[in-house]
Amino acid sequence: MSETTPQPPHAPHLGGPAPHPGPPHTGPPQAQPFAPQPAPGPGPAQGPQPQPSTPRTAAPQAVTEAPRTLQYRFDGPEDAPVLVIGPSLGTTWHMWDRQIPELTQHWRVFRYDLPGHGGAPAHAAPSVAELADRLIATLDGLGVQRFGYAGCSIGGAVGADLALRHPHRVASLALVASSPRFGTADEFRQRGVIVRANGLEPMARTAPERWFTPGFAAAQPAIVEWAVQMVRTTDPGCYIAACEALAAFDIRDHLGRIGVPTLVLVGAEDQVTGPAEARTLVAGIPDARLALVPGASHLAPVEQPAAVCDLLLTHFSTAWQDAPAVAAAPLVPGPATPAAPFVPLAEIAPAPDAPDAVGPQREGRHERGVKVRREVLGDAHVDAVNASADPFTEDFQELVTRYEWGEAWSRDGLDRRTRSCVTLTALVASGHLEGLAAHTRAALRNGLTPAEIKEVLLQTAVYCGIPAAGAAFAIAQSVIQEETTPPA
Numbered sequence: 001m002s003e004t005t006p007q008p009p010h011a012p013h014l015g016g017p018a019p020h021p022g023p024p025h026t027g028p029p030q031a032q033p034f035a036p037q038p039a040p041g042p043g044p045a046q047g048p049q050p051q052p053s054t055p056r057t058a059a060p061q062a063v064t065e066a067p068r069t070l071q072y073r074f075d076g077p078e079d080a081p082v083l084v085i086g087p088s089l090g091t092t093w094h095m096w097d098r099q100i101p102e103l104t105q106h107w108r109v110f111r112y113d114l115p116g117h118g119g120a121p122a123h124a125a126p127s128v129a130e131l132a133d134r135l136i137a138t139l140d141g142l143g144v145q146r147f148g149y150a151g152c153s154i155g156g157a158v159g160a161d162l163a164l165r166h167p168h169r170v171a172s173l174a175l176v177a178s179s180p181r182f183g184t185a186d187e188f189r190q191r192g193v194i195v196r197a198n199g200l201e202p203m204a205r206t207a208p209e210r211w212f213t214p215g216f217a218a219a220q221p222a223i224v225e226w227a228v229q230m231v232r233t234t235d236p237g238c239y240i241a242a243c244e245a246l247a248a249f250d251i252r253d254h255l256g257r258i259g260v261p262t263l264v265l266v267g268a269e270d271q272v273t274g275p276a277e278a279r280t281l282v283a284g285i286p287d288a289r290l291a292l293v294p295g296a297s298h299l300a301p302v303e304q305p306a307a308v309c310d311l312l313l314t315h316f317s318t319a320w321q322d323a324p325a326v327a328a329a330p331l332v333p334g335p336a337t338p339a340a341p342f343v344p345l346a347e348i349a350p351a352p353d354a355p356d357a358v359g360p361q362r363e364g365r366h367e368r369g370v371k372v373r374r375e376v377l378g379d380a381h382v383d384a385v386n387a388s389a390d391p392f393t394e395d396f397q398e399l400v401t402r403y404e405w406g407e408a409w410s411r412d413g414l415d416r417r418t419r420s421c422v423t424l425t426a427l428v429a430s431g432h433l434e435g436l437a438a439h440t441r442a443a444l445r446n447g448l449t450p451a452e453i454k455e456v457l458l459q460t461a462v463y464c465g466i467p468a469a470g471a472a473f474a475i476a477q478s479v480i481q482e483e484t485t486p487p488a
Contacts (some may be wrong), residue, residue: 015404027094028226028302031365046195070131071120072112076104082147083107083170083316084139086155088177088299089233089242090207092118095152098305102313107148107274110284114139114154117230119238124241131313132161136169148316150174150263152301153273154242157182157249163258164251169402172319174312175264177270177298179277180284181250186378188247192240193444193483198238202486213269248375255284261319262288265311267296267303289315366398369406376409376442416446421456428460428472436472440479450480 073093083103085096093111103109112135117120126129135158139147146172151159156178165171182188195204207216208224260284266278275292282288285310291311296304374382389397409419421441425438443453453476461469 011218018284024075027097044190047232068134069141070112070115070134071118071402072138074108074110074301075100076108077247078108078465080104080106080108081320082110082139082144084110084112084135084147084149084151086112086151086158086262087114087117088153088155088233089114089246090117090203090239091152091227091299092230094118094230095299095302099301099312102309106286106313106317110139110144110147114238114242115279117237118233122235122238124235124238125245128157128161129165131181131245132158136162136166139169145169146171148174148320149174150312150316152176152180153178153182153298154246157246160251160258163260163262164254167259170179172261172316173258175281176265176308177267177273177300178264178288179273180255180280182246182273183382184379185247185374186380188243188396189375189378189445190483192243192247194486195240195243196444196447197238197480198486200231200234200236203239204228206487207231210272211297212303213267213295213297215295216303216386227299227302252280252284255281255285256452258285258288260287261315263291263315263319264288265291265293265300266306267290267298267300268294269297270300271292272298296454324330330423365402365406368404368410369401369404372409373401373405376446377438378441378445381438381441416445420448421447424456424472424476425460425464427446428457429464431468433468433471433475437479438449440476441483444480444483450484453480 005424028125085099085103087093087095092113092388096111096477100109113120114131115125116135125134131154139145146169149159149162151157152173153176155174159170159173159175160178160180163173191203205228207228210221211227212224260283264278264281266273268275278292279288282290293300293304293307293311296307301308370382385397409416414422420439423439424436424443427433427439440453444450448456457469457472460472
């Protein structure tokens with residue numbers, strides 16, 4: 001939108017520069033209704049759609065400064081308590097459009113875009129904690145101190161991080177299609193390799209099967225295409241960074257420290273972060289409840305908007321926790337009780353007994369080495385090495401973990417891309433090609449493109465010899481084809 005586009009009257013801008021110019025930021029298509037929703041219940045699916053808003057950034061940034069804020073919009077009355085809503089990977093804030101008419105009757109809703117999503121500036125965030133820090137900085141710039149928070153998938157991870165590191169800021173929490181650990185690190189780093197080699201089209205093409213149930217996808221092709229376009233218009237570098245952030249995210253040992261009332265909401269047919277992951281969250285968070293939404297997959301707010309809206313209204317209207325008296329941040333009053341009683345469309349179940357607390361992890365070179373080794377070589381490779389170890393080799397593997405990975409690979413002097421270039425060259429030069437396949441995979445995971453790996457091997461042809469480089473090319477070519485070919 002242009003810088004002269006006026007902000008709609010229902011979403012006034014609370015500060016910051018002129019609107020950030022960018023491509024049109026559009027919500028779901030309106031040509032077809034959503035699939036029939038359960039009844040009775042609140043009717044966001046039948047209500048008016050919120051008008052498009054001009055994206056905003058919270059504060060001007062000097063070109064040389066690290067980005068500290070996120071693109072955002074407000075909806076709802078200015079004097080209402082603030083409810084922050086976070087999107088999932090590959091989507092924009094418009095994934096929540098169908099909930100806005102109802103939510104804004106009780107709260108001032110703040111929505112944000114991930115970096116490089118929805119026309120937001122493409123300043124990649126390397127971790128979930130960095131995304132949370134940018135969100136806090138944005139809210140600080142707007143004078144928002146205490147808020148409720150609901151987030152989907154990576155948006156839920158941001159909310160969990162806020163509840164752990166900024167507990168005095170979060171009044172109540174809803175984790176939608178979220179998890180304390182998203183699959184495996186290998187899965188998300190492999191997704192980054194595919195995007196780096198092929199762009200976002202493979203992710204866009206497979207998004208419908210990850211996000212929606214087959215019945216919904218068949219009945220609502222226009223909405224599915226809108227969702228696919230959200231992925232296609234995302235900045236690839238920011239998408240890869242978000243994959244890396246999810247690969248590193250793991251709060252399984254810290255769930256017991258989330259001290260705010262929490263709703264864990266999941267689609268019954270979610271194959272990405274499904275009911276099993278939701279139950280792990282509920283078992284670990286002391287004050288958590290589970291809501292299972294029938295007929296929904298990963299993007300439950302899009303697929304079953306009325307049910308999700310009803311559950312959020314119920315949770316935030318009854319579990320808005322006052323800030324402790326000692327908190328430095330000013331209190332935000334809780335939302336008024338709605339005039340009409342809610343009839344839940346999906347049941348909120350009681351939390352099961354929490355498991356025994358997990359003790360703090362040991363720290364040291366070995367633990368650091370295990371972490372770095374898994375990040376670089378992948379869980380599958382490290383698990384295979386560990387499985388093959390025996391009393392004769394286990395001390396050697398311990399040495400490798402502490403010295404190679406806990407020392408050399410953990411130093412700050414070179415980034416991992418550069419270390420991969422050095423390692424590939426050293427393996428060719430020394431003739432130790434048995435390790436080249438694993439380190440070609442590692443180079444791809446560390447951010448080298450196939451073209452860059454080719455240049456490294458061409459350089460080895462000059463200094464290490466044509467035969468050695470030729471053998472290395474054959475190994476690397478096979479690995480690159482295997483790793484960068486998108487799923488069928």
